[in-house]
Amino acid sequence: MHKKKKFCAYCGKPLISTQIEGKVREYCTHCDVVFYENPLPVSSSVVVNDKREVLLVKRRNEPYKGMWCLPIGFAETGEDIREAALRELKEEAGIEGEIVRLIDVDTVDNYYYGSLAIVTYEVRAVGGVLRPGDDAAEARYFPILDHPPLAWTSNEKAIGIYLDFYRDTWAMLDSFKQLSPELSSGEILLDSRKKISQRSFLSNILVKIIERDFEQISEKWLGEVGKNIPSLKDHLDVLERINTDILRNIQLWLKGYRKKIELSPFLDAGSELGKRRVFLPDVLNAMALSRKSIWIHVLGQNILLSPLEIYTTLELNNRIILFYDKVVYSLSFGYMGQSF
Numbered sequence: 001m002h003k004k005k006k007f008c009a010y011c012g013k014p015l016i017s018t019q020i021e022g023k024v025r026e027y028c029t030h031c032d033v034v035f036y037e038n039p040l041p042v043s044s045s046v047v048v049n050d051k052r053e054v055l056l057v058k059r060r061n062e063p064y065k066g067m068w069c070l071p072i073g074f075a076e077t078g079e080d081i082r083e084a085a086l087r088e089l090k091e092e093a094g095i096e097g098e099i100v101r102l103i104d105v106d107t108v109d110n111y112y113y114g115s116l117a118i119v120t121y122e123v124r125a126v127g128g129v130l131r132p133g134d135d136a137a138e139a140r141y142f143p144i145l146d147h148p149p150l151a152w153t154s155n156e157k158a159i160g161i162y163l164d165f166y167r168d169t170w171a172m173l174d175s176f177k178q179l180s181p182e183l184s185s186g187e188i189l190l191d192s193r194k195k196i197s198q199r200s201f202l203s204n205i206l207v208k209i210i211e212r213d214f215e216q217i218s219e220k221w222l223g224e225v226g227k228n229i230p231s232l233k234d235h236l237d238v239l240e241r242i243n244t245d246i247l248r249n250i251q252l253w254l255k256g257y258r259k260k261i262e263l264s265p266f267l268d269a270g271s272e273l274g275k276r277r278v279f280l281p282d283v284l285n286a287m288a289l290s291r292k293s294i295w296i297h298v299l300g301q302n303i304l305l306s307p308l309e310i311y312t313t314l315e316l317n318n319r320i321i322l323f324y325d326k327v328v329y330s331l332s333f334g335y336m337g338q339s340f
């Protein structure tokens with residue numbers, strides 16, 4: 001149980017409790033010294049492995065004996081608080097770690113220790129062997145989204161902050177894995193270490209969706225054109241060819257393989273539509289529907305969810321708009337070549 005000082009540490013005379021600076025404090029009238037109560041510094045670490053499991057230790061001693069918690073312990077005088085976290089990790093779980101970032105600082109009033117300042121770090125395991133130390137009855141990894149109740153509320157809070165931090169990244173990795181199950185998570189992690197930009201990451205996802213759902217996107221669009229633009233009903237053969245060329249070329253465009261788009265198929269198609277005297281504004285309208293159909297399809301996959309992803313998508317959309325501008329220009333140019 002947390003104990004209160006009764007005697008002066010300097011002269012040994014009894015302390016009195018008195019109101020000082022708005023609070024009841026212990027005071028030595030003989031030495032004129034106030035004994036301030038300060039929180040004890042505690043250092044704790046969140047270690048998560050590749051399987052999104054968090055390292056927990058089972059407490060051998062009171063308080064909270066038998067409960068699980070993050071590796072945690074008091075920092076000692078003269079010890080760097082980060083070193084304290086790593087030392088406790090090694091002592092309690094056998095794991096050697098390095099600090100990744102500060103996650104949280106929390107103050108709590110504990111019935112056993114009194115006031116505590118708990119500092120929690122994200123720590124990456126870099127060595128050691130997982131085994132419980134003196135203070136721990138057990139040490140093991142638990143799924144971070146399904147772990148036993150923890151002894152310290154500050155631990156729960158820190159894990160919550162950790163999850164908030166990684167939610168977007170994990171959602172992105174998951175969506176990517178869903179699209180490319182052939183890629184192991186290891187390869188994806190390797191890629192993320194190479195710091196592939198978010199833009200190229202999303203471009204890749206988009207290219208994969210178009211590749212995979214090519215026919216579905218095309219058919220849906222043709223259906224919409226046939227239904228909404230009656231004048232084009234008899235020319236769906238040419239339009240389907242145009243859309244196929246668009247979907248093929250836009251992949252190369254997004255991959256960045258081509259700085260210039262191959263425009264001759266669109267010039268030819270425009271020319272063909274001109275020969276057939278198809279109403280040009282309706283063709284341009286169909287192109288607008290084609291561009292929309294790609295985005296409607298992508299958004300329907302529910303993979304662009306976070307603000308960052310949606311923000312990046314706007315930039316990607318600009319590249320697609322530029323692509324379509326060129327297509328529309330070429331179609332019109334080919335078309336006019338027939339009229340004049």
Ligand SMILES: [Zn+2]
Pocket residue numbers: 008009010011012013028029030031032033
């Ligand atoms: Zn004294």
